[in-house]
Amino acid sequence: MATRRQFIGTASAVGAVTLLAAPPSAAADTATAVVNPERQARDAILAVNSGMRSNYAVLKSDLIKYLSPVIVVQNDAKGGKFTLIHNGTQESVNPVSEVFELAKSISHVPLGIFSTVAPYLSDKVPNLPHAERIDPHDLKMVAFKGTGTTGWISPLQAFGATLTTARQQLDKANVPQEMVVSFTKLLDAALNFIDVSVKSKSFDMKSFEDFSGSVYGNIRTNMKYAADAQIAGVQAIMKKWRTKIGEEGWKDLYTVVLSQWTTSVLNQNSIIIKPCMNPAKVDTHLIDLPAVELPKDPIFVALDNLARIVQDNIAAEMVFPVDQEVADALKGKQDLLSDEILDQLGAVTPGVRQSSAASSGDVCPFQKAQAAQA
Template identity: 50%
Template sequence: MPTRRTVLGAAAAVGATAALTNLTTTGTAHADTDADRQKAARDSIRAVDTGMRTNYDTLRANLINHLGPVVVVNNDMQGGTYYLVDDGKVVEQIQPVDEIFELAKSVAHTPLGIYSICAPYLDPRDIPPSQAAYIDPHDLATVAFTGPKDTSWTTPLQAFSTTLDTARRQLEEARLPADLHDSCAFILDHAHEYIADTLRTREFDMRSFEDFSGAVYPSIRTNMYWSSKVQIQGVSNLLTRWKKQVGDDAWSNLYVVVLSLWTTYELNQNSIIIKNFLNQGKAGTHLIDLMTAQTPGDPVHVALDNLARIVQDNIAAEMVFATDQTTADALKGRQDLLSTEILRLLGDGGTGAHAAGALTKGQVNQIVCPFHNRSAATASVV
């Protein structure tokens, strides 16, 4: 039989449950509201950057139509395709370098062609002592991903040999300069012999390949000479003509953007030649080597899009960071805007209190080396 105590106890339990349920529901709703408010607040902050980028992109897109004079160079296999641009439009497009450039380089690439076929089948343990100090064993093991037991390289190597032999048979008809002809003949003849021996023994190793490549290297240097010679001549003649066409005043403000892959990005041959034709006081800022991940489909647009960013940042830097020339220079150049501060925090951008800013010595040490300072983290900061 229920008693007053049990009834009241049951009622209290029900009331308590209801109260707890309501408390939980209210707490969850409140938490959700706080989370929503935080998200909305943060989204509104992000909107500032979104708005900036929208207007920044609009400025860049419009600025492209006012860029000029500009020379855009797409660093290609023909020695470079050159574009003269004014007010964002291509005035002239030309490949100024004689085809001797391409032909000389083509034959000079013979050892690299053989290497590209056979490299996966190398024995990583087969490093000649003379090269051991210059070859990273891990890189070699990565390239030699198949290993020496597989001889699948013989078929593509034979096919490449056929290509080389065809070029050798028709070499006379190409009518190359005498010393270039002779160097090409030497490379192709020795490549034929090397491939024949390699196919006969069905063995490819670093030592024998280096003997071959070393033997043809003087001839490769001759081919490099001819490629360089005709490139200098072609580019020089073109820039001399364009300078006269544009006029000295406009040419003094000329921007040049050279697009190339990482492997030819530093000391690019076109940039070396072009620099001699620029206003030397502005060559450091107006000759721009632009590294690309791959050959762009529209080199002019890629060049102008990046140049517009550079030009507008040159002015923005002085206006936005008028009180700090170091930060202004970072925005104007290739330096990331946060790089200085990151270097300071890591202890690489200065010393003592100046480098640390508001951080204590112990805090800076932990930023620089968090793993090495685990034991110090529990110590008192000095």
């Protein structure tokens, strides 16, 4: 039986014979098969980081099972789904009353109409009082169909039918009378805009803003009721779970709020939750986790990120015991290289060293071009 060494030797001999009659390109291909010492050395170095990442992932995966107590908040149309993870158990609830969702539903009518007609706008910024606030490039991208078609009429009429049904049922919804009045005015104004636009087969930014501006007061009324409902619901569930966990556990509570990027700053649930948590730890234990859309498994995503945060808190002090600023960077949202990059770019940032003009130079072509035009 041929051994592996014999087989390789035979193959090499065959290759050598073939090489004698092969064209130059074949010889070049054979030459590239030779081991590159530099590549081999670099791969060995990179393997160190691969090993670190593997160990890090194992720790994070194991740690998830021990995270407690944790509240995960999924921002949704109902005011938020709250999940308590405590000593291996999970409990989920939507604590906000339906008044919140009802108020937001009608308040979203102008946005619903906008979403239907926006592609058919003119791509030129009109002469409006706030024209300077409209980015011409953004408008061109949004108005991608233009004014040359009336494709907006059918979907706008369909949305109008939905609004009409809601309008006809308002007196049976059992909501506060002030909300009924607000809903009625908003829906009537929206249906009038739709009717006029469809009959004339035209609309523009001004006609839409005349409508949306006229119902702003109604939207503010709805916002008041939505906020009241959310505050009451969130505070009630936080109080209930605080009693369940007990004061000793509550002081170490982590809360992870999952939200879309567009609502991640001053998120409504985070605002309500903050005063309910331990004030000594809330700045590090209330975590806003923005995303483009909510993930398919929000609980896992929240705990996976929290496990990374928790283990980095300990790793920071053990890996960087001689530099508290770098340790704080590992603990928080700051990248470890950020200070060094800012320093080399000559950025003016508090607490960051300034590099020489020679090292910073004209680092950005756009900045250089802007400076030349000034």
